[in-house]
Amino acid sequence: MSLSRNQVKHVAKLANLPLTPQEEEKYSEQLSKILDYIDQLNSVDTSGVEPTFNVSGQENMMSEDKLGDCTISQEDTLSNTPKEERGFFVTKGVFEG
């Protein structure tokens, strides 16, 4: 199954990834191969098999509503950002839409 250049462009746009025309070509080939692999899986007859969404077999894993010790400091929170201001992350302006 092959993925068109336009589909690759669309997926890249959704992920906000800038691709060069060469990359578009390269990824449409690579992604098509992945889809071929999925096609192989599709050849197995799964009629009458319930889909599995989670392989752990667990259910209702829930936590009590109380504060835990997961929270980290503002300094740590911001430690990987190239730009911050008064405790905020700063990014290029976005306009609604």
Next chain:
Amino acid sequence: MTYEPVIGLEVHVELSTKSKMFCRCSADYFGKEPNTHTCPVCLGLPGALPYINEQAIDDCIKIGLALNCTISEKSLFERKNYFYPDLPKGYQISQYRWPLCVGGKITLDSGEIIRINRAHQEEDTGKLTHKGKDTLIDFNRSGVPLVEIVTEPDFTDVEQIRDYAKKLQQLFRYLGVSNADMERGDMRLEANVSVRPEGQKELPSYRVELKNINSFRFMVAAVEYEIKRQTEALEKGEKLSQETRGWDEDKRQTYLQRSKEEAHDYRYFPEPDLPELILDQKKIEQIKKSLPELPWDKSNRYKELNIRVEDAVRVAESIELSQFFDDALKHGKKHGVKPQDIANYIVNKKPDIEKVLPTQIIEDIKDKKVGVIDNNEQLEVLAKQAIEENKKSAEDFKAGKENAIQALIGGVMRLSSGKADAGKVKEILTKLLLEIKN
């Protein structure tokens, strides 16, 4: 040809849980120093794993039950994928094909029924502030539990929208699941508006989404504007299309935010990091039993006591006021005071229910010649006697149970045949109890 609006609403309500939806950071973010209620989970750091907050699920079920929804035996979270700086993971954990609550309804004051499509659980995003060329991000709100309630397109005018929003807000407060403060953004509305020729049964082929409108007043204005704009367009024979619009308060008109071509493609898929929820009937029954009497059930019950409709609605406004009213009804019955008279007193005199006791207003109504005892010495004698007779409550109060004072106030009221000034009694009791403590 005349046209009629077809409107559906989506309401987002932030739950007032202590911790967030999928991590145990504090969910109390309002007015806090930015990025101080954050952890690897709500910052979307690689490898961090979500863990469901049980209270949030219970609250969502409460909302669903109160809206007559069916609670799904099996419910799943899914990833809603889109790219935006307020969403650190690149997806929001939400529900799509297996929502927690489905197919309910709510009756408006007019008697019209609004069908509820679903109520599902999800998480809030971070908060963006636009500043010049930059956008500032605070992730304190990221991951705060959010319930989304989606109606069928059953609204035909803004009056219904107002009533619906008011009813939901009241419901959230009755259930104690959210402060539902619209100004603070605890409760947000989105509307899908389209217009069709009157009498047409099928839904229009397009709909306009009104989004990112952060005030209820503006939302109502935007809906009104859209009804007019769309009707005029159809009258001129123009074709309307699927799009998302926002509200420009300065120009008092809606504007195009996103057209159909740019529509989101969310690529939902089941969240592999969260096991499914299986809800047994026992748990659902338990939650059902824990629900308070709902505001509309209260006012219906009051109407059956021959209380005027508008008064019945007024005294059921808040759960606290209606409890006060219920207590007053009980005492009133003993003393032959009519329910409508009690409702009148509450609606007209607006007693401070924190200070006045229900028994007291019954006394007030009974002997209009208000025999209130507000003499300090006299009250102090009665207060001491009440403490003497109810040492347990006095001890409880001193141990920090503030509510225990109510029983003592009740004691004084009984000793004074309901004539003591409850506000003063509370003051005097507090003073006496604290003196004994020191």
